[in-house]
Amino acid sequence: MEFDVIFGNAARAGLGPQAAIFALAAIGLNLHFGYAGLLNFGQVGFMMLGAYGTAIMVATWGGSLWLGIPFGLGLCVAFALALGIPTLRLRSDYFAITTIAAAEILRLLIRSSPATDITGGPFGLQAIANSFYDLNFLPDGRFGIGTFSYSSNQLWVMIVAWVLVVLCSALVLGLIKSPWGRVVRAIREDEDAVLSLGKNTVAYKLQALAIGGVIGGLAGVIDVLQQSGVGSENFEPQVTFFAWAALILGGLATTVGPVVGAVLFWFLREGVESFIRELSAENWLPNVLADFLDGAEGAISVVLMGIGLVGLMALRPQGIFGRRRNLHLGT
């Protein structure tokens, strides 16, 4: 059993661009749900708009990547307003249902054939991030040891992505520590009480939704940069729920929770998958089980992650960094 291979794979995933993308998505969700109490099950919609906005500007309209990124993030703000203005006055469950439906409608629209001229439909869009890699100052070659290694371009994306993770974490922390953040957290506790104190709660919820959405949009931008392309199959609803899993694993309403959660989520997922593959390769598994697992290592890994999360909820429902006491303070 080559534990260095398993560990190398796990570490590569845990620190790689995927983990950074999910960390950004989870930071946005943390602002939405952890602080503002908005149940957003459509975070993938924001990621999709960030990604497609960037890609369409470059690949379809021949614009600059540096115009495409703000365009994509602008679409995220528009999406937040379109989603929030009709629903944020209603009870929170209506908002939750709307978010998941809106994100899925958006994905189906993007991959529909009438949209092919703009979005590439089922084929997606390619060759988008050239001007991003032109800025790569790292030498060619691979960095790292064993399976824990990255190409020069991968490392370049990672540096940018993790810097963004730090900046967004700091942004959310700064906002939450301000009087603005105090109102937002108060709304999470009891919206009527905050209304009775003269605060326009709908405006605060819209602002929180838009900011968290733009952070989710940045995750989509990193995804485009990483693949230098975009496809609608990357934005299925489970993406939102992986981001939720990372957030809950790390701990709601904490600064490092979503980041550590995302790292751990990808570390464990890839680690378990590699472990199962190694077990099969070493013939340590009975044939029946090995045949069953063959080719399904990824799926099994997700299943085990799910079971692990259930266990976490039983033993440490507040996540790694959360405060247990908060769970018992009913609102």
Add this chain to the structure above:
Amino acid sequence: MSEMTTVRPELTEAALEAAPPGRLKDDPILITFGMLKTFGGIRAVDIDHLEIERGTITAIIGPNGAGKTTLFNLLTGFDRPDQGSWRLDGRPLGGLPPHRIARLGMVRTFQLTKSLSRLTVLENMAVAAQTQRGERLERALLRWLWLPEEERVMTRAVELLERFGIEHMADEQAGTLSGGQRKLLEMARALMADPELVMLDEPTAGVNPALTESLLEHIRNLNAEGVTIVFVEHNMDVVMDISDWVVVMAQGRILTEGAPEEVVANEEVIDAYLGRAREAVDEAVEEAEGEEGDG
């Protein structure tokens, strides 16, 4: 629709003679005209005219279902009337959302206390301060713009907490407070918003006698500082103790209003009324059920 008027008890006219509702006040802070709110055929609130005198403590009493809380919800913008208009200091409030009404100086509390559980007691207070620069998103990250103001807010919050005797809990999460402490916090928080008119929905409900006494003392002190107070109350001792004026509501209407002694003088009217009201409600319910069966 025609059945609705019959729900009104016969005794209303006797009560009207004793103390006609809708009396004009010398210096009203709040004036309400033709306020009507129906819930599926029930006239929850149906008030022709009501004025609240500035600087007084006004109690609103009446049996359960009389429409007291609904009236509070309507006046503070938490619910919309079918028709009616009302003015605070001459400014029409109809159609304004609750936060705008609160900003104009009418701040309410709730029957079930609404403490912001996972915020500290001090943060609960700070949220209530009005027009804070740091509450604007565009200034939230520019600390130097709001830090001096934040210090003033905190100083005032601590002062108020001291006055209400819960300053030792300032850094605890509000969810850890006892029921009585929450009542105190909610009242202190309403004050933090610098209101002209405070609407207290059952401030002493579920509070022990000692704390009730202290809450009443706070209400008196507040009033002495010039704040007008309207409160819903079931405990007649409390009403007699602190109110300058009593408004009696039943089945959505104002049955009578007057000084506490006046209302007490008409005690038999009220007693009879409360008895009759039950019967009238029961009859109405039976009628409604009968109609449902027929329809």
